[in-house]
Amino acid sequence: MSATPVLAxxxxxxxxxxxxxVDGVDLVVERGEIVGLLGPNxxxxxxxxxMACGVITPDxxxxxxxxxxxxxxxxxxxxxxxxxxxxxxxxEELTARQNLRFFGELFGFTGARLAARIDAxxxxxxxxxxxxxxxxxxxxxxxxxxxLAIALVHExxxxxxxxxxxxxDPQSRRxxxxxxxxxxxxxxxxxxxxxxxxEVEELCDRVAIMDGGKVVASGTLRxxxxxxxxxxxxxxxxxxxxxxxxxxxxxxxxxxxxVGERLHFDARTAWAPVFGALEATGATVAYVGSRRADLxxxxxxxxxxxxxx
Amino acid sequence: MIxxxxxxxxxxxxxxxxxxxRLLVLPLAFIALFGSVFNSAETGAKRARPxxxxxxxxxxxxxxxxxxxxxxxxxxxxxxxxxxxxARVAAEQLDVGLVxxxxxxxxxxxxxxxxxxxxxxxxxxxxxEGAVAAIVDHVLSGGGARPPAVVAKSPPGIRQPLAGISAxxxxxxxxxxxxGFFIALICALSFDEERRTGTWRRLLAAPVPRxxxxxxxxxxxxxxxxxxxxxxxxxxxxxxxxxxGGSIPALVxxxxxxxxxATSLGLLxxxxxxxxxxxxxxxxxxxxxxxxxxxxxxxxxIMPHLIxxxxxxxxxxxxxxxxxxxxxxxxxxxxxxxxxxxxxFGFAIVFAAIGVRRFRFER
Numbered sequence: 053m054s055a056t057p058v059l060a061x062x063x064x065x066x067x068x069x070x071x072x073x074v075d076g077v078d079l080v081v082e083r084g085e086i087v088g089l090l091g092p093n094x095x096x097x098x099x100x101x102x103m104a105c106g107v108i109t110p111d112x113x114x115x116x117x118x119x120x121x122x123x124x125x126x127x128x129x130x131x132x133x134x135x136x137x138x139x140x141x142x143x144e145e146l147t148a149r150q151n152l153r154f155f156g157e158l159f160g161f162t163g164a165r166l167a168a169r170i171d172a173x174x175x176x177x178x179x180x181x182x183x184x185x186x187x188x189x190x191x192x193x194x195x196x197x198x199x200l201a202i203a204l205v206h207e208x209x210x211x212x213x214x215x216x217x218x219x220x221d222p223q224s225r226r227x228x229x230x231x232x233x234x235x236x237x238x239x240x241x242x243x244x245x246x247x248x249x250x251e252v253e254e255l256c257d258r259v260a261i262m263d264g265g266k267v268v269a270s271g272t273l274r275x276x277x278x279x280x281x282x283x284x285x286x287x288x289x290x291x292x293x294x295x296x297x298x299x300x301x302x303x304x305x306x307x308x309x310x311v312g313e314r315l316h317f318d319a320r321t322a323w324a325p326v327f328g329a330l331e332a333t334g335a336t337v338a339y340v341g342s343r344r345a346d347l348x349x350x351x352x353x354x355x356x357x358x359x360x361x
Numbered sequence: 362m363i364x365x366x367x368x369x370x371x372x373x374x375x376x377x378x379x380x381x382x383r384l385l386v387l388p389l390a391f392i393a394l395f396g397s398v399f400n401s402a403e404t405g406a407k408r409a410r411p412x413x414x415x416x417x418x419x420x421x422x423x424x425x426x427x428x429x430x431x432x433x434x435x436x437x438x439x440x441x442x443x444x445x446x447x448a449r450v451a452a453e454q455l456d457v458g459l460v461x462x463x464x465x466x467x468x469x470x471x472x473x474x475x476x477x478x479x480x481x482x483x484x485x486x487x488x489x490e491g492a493v494a495a496i497v498d499h500v501l502s503g504g505g506a507r508p509p510a511v512v513a514k515s516p517p518g519i520r521q522p523l524a525g526i527s528a529x530x531x532x533x534x535x536x537x538x539x540x541g542f543f544i545a546l547i548c549a550l551s552f553d554e555e556r557r558t559g560t561w562r563r564l565l566a567a568p569v570p571r572x573x574x575x576x577x578x579x580x581x582x583x584x585x586x587x588x589x590x591x592x593x594x595x596x597x598x599x600x601x602x603x604x605x606g607g608s609i610p611a612l613v614x615x616x617x618x619x620x621x622x623a624t625s626l627g628l629l630x631x632x633x634x635x636x637x638x639x640x641x642x643x644x645x646x647x648x649x650x651x652x653x654x655x656x657x658x659x660x661x662x663i664m665p666h667l668i669x670x671x672x673x674x675x676x677x678x679x680x681x682x683x684x685x686x687x688x689x690x691x692x693x694x695x696x697x698x699x700x701x702x703x704x705x706f707g708f709a710i711v712f713a714a715i716g717v718r719r720f721r722f723e724r
Binding site: 142 | 362365366368369372373376377557558559560562563564565566567568569723
């Protein structure tokens with residue numbers, strides 16, 4: 053890995069009146085990585101990447117992109133970033149080629165160099181044969197792909213994707229994933245925000261989990277599973293409502309968490325006292341099973357709430 | 362970067378049929394309609410207005426009828442009775458009638474009767490009443506050729522008007538300024554569109570200073586506005602015979618001033634509004650009220666004095682004063698419209714200053 057990270061956020065903070073949107077975020081993305089920024093709606097993901105891209109001015113903290121300080125050397129820093137906003141940020145009345153040309157020119161590309169880049173990103177997005185059609189004629193998936201292509205036209209070092217698959221059909225989603233992997237293989241670094249844990253699990257080398265404006269954990273999936281004990285056991289109880297209420301109360305007191313009708317316990321829990329306490333309430337253990345360390349359970353263990361809350 | 366943005370905005374505007382309709386089709390239709398209506402009224406006046414007349418056995422009846430016909434202003438229609446004259450005017454078959462009784466003698470308190478709807482606007486009945494009274498007085502005083510007692514002259518310092526001007530000298534600039542300011546609404550809506558679609562975020566993420574971004578966003582609207590005014594004035598001259606008595610370069614500079622004021626008003630409206638609905642309602646209200654006060658719909662000259670003064674609190678009033686001077690007055694140049702050009706540019710600066718101060722890049 054390179055000594056200079058492609059993206060380094062230090063103590064990044066943003067407040068809107070009384071509401072703290074982002075509270076001291078530290079995040080480092082190394083060259084060639086795909087890092088997932090995971091969190092529920094309102095966790096502060098979009099505000100964080102907006103500050104990282106220079107769209108929003110932070111109240112505190114620093115942003116370095118490819119070694120350039122965004123505050124003191126904003127244009128060099130911004131040239132290194134390609135932003136794919138959550139919205140379909142394109143001009144519907146312009147053709148795909150006109151959209152790419154406009155945004156390429158914004159980044160200082162002209163002439164043959166721009167034309168070559170436009171052809172290259174049209175090929176990446178699978179839109180070469182529709183390049184001269186207005187974007188309004190495209191399907192939702194094609195617009196998403198054009199949204200991605202626009203962020204790539206100026207050859208960024210870091211691609212920042214903000215929930216790029218919202219409302220996308222499976223075929224286009226697969227196309228976007230394949231394109232991201234191919235870009236990573238070609239040396240591009242990717243920061244990918246999502247609240248779809250399966251996307252992050254499939255795509256990302258490392259994950260940073262955000263909640264309440266903070267990064268509550270970061271690392272590889274295995275590191276997170278080990279550190280936060282997300283492997284474990286899940287238990288389903290049967291019995292009268294009053295008895296179940298007592299049993300749940302006992303389970304929570306012993307470190308369990310309730311997820312729907314089941315109780316989740318950490319892998320490191322001492323089981324004998326747990327089952328003893330549950331049976332003492334009069335409840336019957338109807339199901340016991342092991343639980344895989346996925347992002348959902350890790351997120352639950354870290355924040356006490358489900359990812360899509 | 363500015364050229365790329367201009368090209369992009371022009372592409373988008375060209376595909377926006379509602380904007381093209383609002384900026385070109387609608388004003389051309391209004392110019393044609395208002396210009397034709399007032400032009401036919403003027404031509405009609407020149408053709409002599411029919412006046413019903415009955416004078417029975419009054420000795421002065423025949424000379425008065427002859428004087429009316431000879432004035433070139435009226436063409437008499439002699440009817441069989443006083444009641445028939447009144448009935449024809451009441452039925453709106455004729456606008457005006459004159460009944461001269463057999464014992465007509467104004468000195469003895471037996472005047473002629475001018476039959477006219479006294480509910481008609483003063484601007485319509487006033488000149489008719491004055492003209493008929495003057496012609497009858499002339500006959501009573503013995504008639505014959507005599508030098509006019511009053512001659513109209515422009516005061517020193519005001520250039521003479523062009524000969525043969527038409528109502529299009531008024532309807533073209535009035536509608537050009539009224540609809541020219543609609544660019545403010547279109548410009549403000551384009552800011553909202555950029556924010557709603559997320560392209561504004563992309564623009565902010567580009568390696569471009571924010572002030573440059575704002576200028577690049579506004580310049581295309583100034584260019585489009587100048588083109589719009591050029592098309593409207595060009596069309597007025599080519600199709601409706603509108604004449605330009607003054608300096609063409611001064612006319613172009615005044616058009617640029619109007620375009621700058623309208624575009625910066627768009628920035629101000631965008632900066633004061635949070636939603637598309639707010640822009641539409643605030644923008645339409647501001648543009649129409651300014652147009653009304655500034656004399657785009659009704660000439661300020663016929664408004665009450667207070668409203669005339671208020672009309673100078675909006676750029677439309679100054680712009681129209683300048684355009685009238687350049688269109689109507691022979692040989693008018695930069696010096697004659699310098700105050701108007703300066704005032705309209707002043708409005709542009711004030712709108713832009715408040716708009717920039719209130720504009721939220723990161724909303």
